[in-house]
Amino acid sequence: MRPTRQLWGVGILAAVLAGLAAVFARPLLLGATVLIGAWLLTRQYLFVTTVRKAKASLTATQALDTSATRVDDATPVTLNVSLERPRSLSLSLEAGIPPAGVVADPLVVSLAPNETTAQQTTTVSWPVAGRHQFEQATLTATDGLFETTVPVGSTPGITVEPRSPRSVYIGKGGDRRAITRGEHEAERFGSGTDPAEIREYVPGDTADKIDWKATARLNALHVREFEADTDRPTMLIVDHRAALSEGPPAESKLAYLREAALATVSRARQLGDPIGLLSIGDAGLTSRFDPATGPGQYVSIRRQLLDLEPTNANERSGSTDDSTGPVTIEETATSSLIAAGRRPNHASLDTTASPGATPADTDRSDAFVRTLEPFYANQQYQTRFESDPLLGAVRTAAATYHDRVWTIICTDDSDPNALYEAVRYSRSKNNDVLVLLTPSVLFRPSGVADVERAYNQYQSFEEFRQKLDRLEGVTALEVAPEERLSTLLAVGHERTQRQGVRQ
Incomplete structure (x- = not known):
């Protein structure tokens, strides 16, 4: 007061x-x-x-038209307030807009003495992707002599998704393929609903298994087997190292792989399949979700995927872990970044001096940033690996889930040897592997300006993708911008025609 x-x-x-x-x-x-x-x-x-x-008699709500939006889109937010009976106080309520939201006009409503309802709407844009939670509205009451402020009302949340690429191609050399194959096969028989095969009756089979149509047709007792209902555990391994930042804004390698990973999570939710996530930065694991089902699991993994940003390649050189096994690092909250809807990340530190800063101020600021940079970098990693992070993540996945698991690796072709070894290791654990691979040539700043040279590089990528695809139990698909890929494939088609004419 x-x-x-x-x-x-x-x-x-x-x-x-x-x-x-x-x-x-x-x-x-x-x-x-x-x-x-x-x-x-x-x-x-x-x-x-x-x-x-x-x-006690006041009702305050912060209402959003939607629970999800895209980066930089404007969202209407309405603040409603009502009293059960008039009061002799002057009341003012200010909405608890998250710090990451950019408000067009202040969202404040006032109730004069003896008024009971008020409402105001404004628009909020969201430049930062992630999950943003509103704070309670702030109620300020005064009778002219005294004034007090108390929090009231609901705290809604909104999910801000990054801008997605315009056209995502997933397939093999121009032939589109689906990531998921619909209802997956159980590979065993039981009390399911999908017919599997018909076989002759043997003692011990129950009468309800007898297929009377087949029995009449074949003139002998036959029973029909059904595929057992089952689920397919899935482990997503998503690479967001520095190399995945290549590409135009909102259309980087990571942006394309993110779309493919989000589609996988949506399909797993439709089928009720257990799904887990391992995300890897340049120094190790940045997040880990063991395979599980339930709405909370799917939502958490989706939010984590939306929060991923490329890490810093220099972080590996700062690692002091000499062991070959994982080293767990406790996560600590970084209030300023969390309040802004960002995950703790040393890259979020602003090293740019303010316009009025003196050289001495800039030096002190740079020293401050250098001092805190290792701290922020550590907060991003749950587990560090001395060896290749991708191979470390695959080993972690194999150790986490001992049953057969469908492993989906989302990465690029920047280190083909390490990727090949990671895939082989996963196969050695009897896991089916799907590799979603982005060709670097389609994301470089030069793009496909020199189409002949770019096509030669794409051919090298395609040879590597086919090498992976030929491994037993492995499917390798490319994830790429459809327009750029079509340009290169057209060049390849023209080459083939010219060679045919010469022959």
Whole structure:
């Protein structure tokens, strides 16, 4: 509770009267001072009581038109407030917009004494991707003498998704393929619903298994087997190392792989399959979700995928882990970044000096950033690996889930040897492997300006993809911008035609 200017004025008046009473020995003035003090105490008690009743009868809601939006899109946000009965207070409510939101106009509503409802709408844009939670609205109440502020109302949340690439191609050399193959095969028989095969009746088979149509047709008792209902555990391994930052804004390698990974999570949710996630940076694991089902699991993995940003390649050189096994590092909260809807990341530190900064200030700022940089880098990693992070992640996945698991590796072709070894290791654990691979040639700044040279590089990528695809139990698909890929494939088609003419 805070005093207002009016209360300060009354207090000064009481002090003056008390001083005059002492100077001129006038008890009447002293009595007036006592009466003013008693009146102020009464007003304070009534104010506290009225505020408590107003808060109990007040309903404040921060309403959003949608629970999900895209980066930089504007979202209408409405602040509604209502009282069950009129009060003698002046009330003002300010919405608890997250720090990551950019507000077009301040979202504040006021209730004059004896008013019961008010509403205001503004638009909020979201430049930062992630999950942003509103704080409670701030209620400010005053009766002219006293003022207080209390939090009230609901705390909705909004998921801000990054801009997705315009056209995502997933396939093999121009032939589109689906990541998921629909209802997956159980590879065993049981009490399912999909017919599998018909076989002759053997003692011990129950009568409800007999297929009477087949029995009549074949003139002997036959039973029909059904595929057992099952699920397919899936482990997503998503690479977001520095190399995955190549590409135009919002259309980097990571952006394309993210779309493929999100589609996999959506399909797993439709089928009720357990799904897990391992995300890897340049120094090790940045997040880990063991395979599980349930709405919370799918939502958490989706949010984590949306939060991924490329890490810094220099982080590996700063690692001091000499062991070959994982080293767990406790995650600590970084309030300023979390408040802004960002994951703790040393790359989020602003090393740019302010316009009015002196060279000395800049030096101190740079020293401060250099001091804190290892701290922020550590917070991003849950586990560090001395060896290749991708191979370390595959080993972690194999150690986490001992049953057969469908392993999906989302990465690029920047280190083909390490990727090949990681895939072979996963296959050695009897896991089916799907590799979603982005060709670097389609994401470089030069793009496909020199189409002949770019096509030669693409051919090298395609040879490597086919090498992976030929491994037993492995499917390798390319994830790429459709327009750029079509340009290169057209060059290849023209080459083939020219060679045919010469022959």
